[in-house]
Amino acid sequence: MTKTLTKSLGFAAAVALAGAVVVTPAISAESGGEHHIAHQQWSFAGFFGHYDKDQLQRGFRVYKDVCAACHGLSRVAFRNLVENGGPEFPEESVKALAAEWPNQITDGPDDEGKMFQRPAKLSDRILGPYKNEKEARAAQNGALPPDLSLMTRARNTHNEAAWPMHILLMARDIATGYQEGGANYVYALLTGYHEAPAGFKLADGMNYNVAFPGNQVAMPNVLDGGPVNYADGQEKYEGPKASQEQNARDVSAFLSWAADTSLNERKRIGWQVMLYLLITTILLFVAKKRLWAKFH
Numbered sequence: 001m002t003k004t005l006t007k008s009l010g011f012a013a014a015v016a017l018a019g020a021v022v023v024t025p026a027i028s029a030e031s032g033g034e035h036h037i038a039h040q041q042w043s044f045a046g047f048f049g050h051y052d053k054d055q056l057q058r059g060f061r062v063y064k065d066v067c068a069a070c071h072g073l074s075r076v077a078f079r080n081l082v083e084n085g086g087p088e089f090p091e092e093s094v095k096a097l098a099a100e101w102p103n104q105i106t107d108g109p110d111d112e113g114k115m116f117q118r119p120a121k122l123s124d125r126i127l128g129p130y131k132n133e134k135e136a137r138a139a140q141n142g143a144l145p146p147d148l149s150l151m152t153r154a155r156n157t158h159n160e161a162a163w164p165m166h167i168l169l170m171a172r173d174i175a176t177g178y179q180e181g182g183a184n185y186v187y188a189l190l191t192g193y194h195e196a197p198a199g200f201k202l203a204d205g206m207n208y209n210v211a212f213p214g215n216q217v218a219m220p221n222v223l224d225g226g227p228v229n230y231a232d233g234q235e236k237y238e239g240p241k242a243s244q245e246q247n248a249r250d251v252s253a254f255l256s257w258a259a260d261t262s263l264n265e266r267k268r269i270g271w272q273v274m275l276y277l278l279i280t281t282i283l284l285f286v287a288k289k290r291l292w293a294k295f296h
């Protein structure tokens with residue numbers, strides 16, 4: 001029994017390892033149109049993965065300078081930007097940021113029973129520019145820019161490789177604890193704009209994109225207008241150079257954090273629990289040996 005178990009475990013590990021070793025830079029498939037979403041390396045992927053604080057700071061900058069013009073982040077509060085395990089901006093600068101955020105908070109009623117607008121505080125959510133869906137659609141040619149708070153959890157990538165490869169890729173992701181399909185998708189979407197191929201019928205006001213299902217997306221290539229400058233306003237900056245690709249990567253990482261703010265803490269506690277269980281197991285094993293020793 002134990003032998004069979006060891007054997008099958010060994011087999012499972014071998015399959016997983018093979019999956020991990022197979023080099024698979026891209027999963028592409030022909031599902032109606034062109035579809036291309038590559039598998040990316042992320043600092044927060046895997047059992048030991050953690051967010052890179054500097055990357056989250058850069059990603060927030062991209063969100064603020066570009067995406068916030070159309071998208072809200074309504075499940076994230078300004079105070080979250082200060083907390084451990086996130087971008088960890090200094091509290092004072094986030095207070096100032098909240099106070100200057102262009103999309104103010106509707107509060108009230110005041111003494112006369114009227115609702116009023118006030119600047120945001122640390123405890124308020126990060127609102128987008130539109131008060132409701134109708135206003136958003138009216139401004140965006142009928143399309144709705146969705147709230148980005150949970151976007152990297154709401155989207156994923158389909159593994160459309162042929163089945164033997166599919167199993168290997170799945171085994172690789174399980175063996176390495178990789179579940180960043182959502183971040184891969186957002187990154188692919190932001191870097192996936194190019195000219196529509198000849199013969200492709202693009203509707204008015206739509207843009208060709210290789211990652212978006214159906215290949216026509218209402219969102220323009222928003223990172224095209226020159227990279228968001230990371231060094232701006234900082235005395236010493238030694239991080240990566242800003243480029244469209246780097247902006248896309250950083251904002252995808254930032255949105256992954258927005259959708260899962262407790263990842264760092266969760267993984268830390270997870271490993272502590274594993275260690276605790278390991279020690280308990282050893283103690284129980286030794287205790288069992290001692291207790292039963294005299295009956296042998």
Ligand code: HEC
Binds near residue numbers: 145189222
């Ligand atoms: C000019 C307005 C505008 C800006 C700026 C903008 N978007 Fe969008 N975005 C849209 C619209 C409109 C849609 C809806 C597209 C559709 O349904 O065809 C959208 C959709 C999306 C989606 C969802 C795609 C899907 O699978 O449904 C993501 C993710 C996204 N945007 C990310 C971003 C990020 C990240 C940024 C900043 C780098 C950004 N957007 C900046 C207008 C914008």
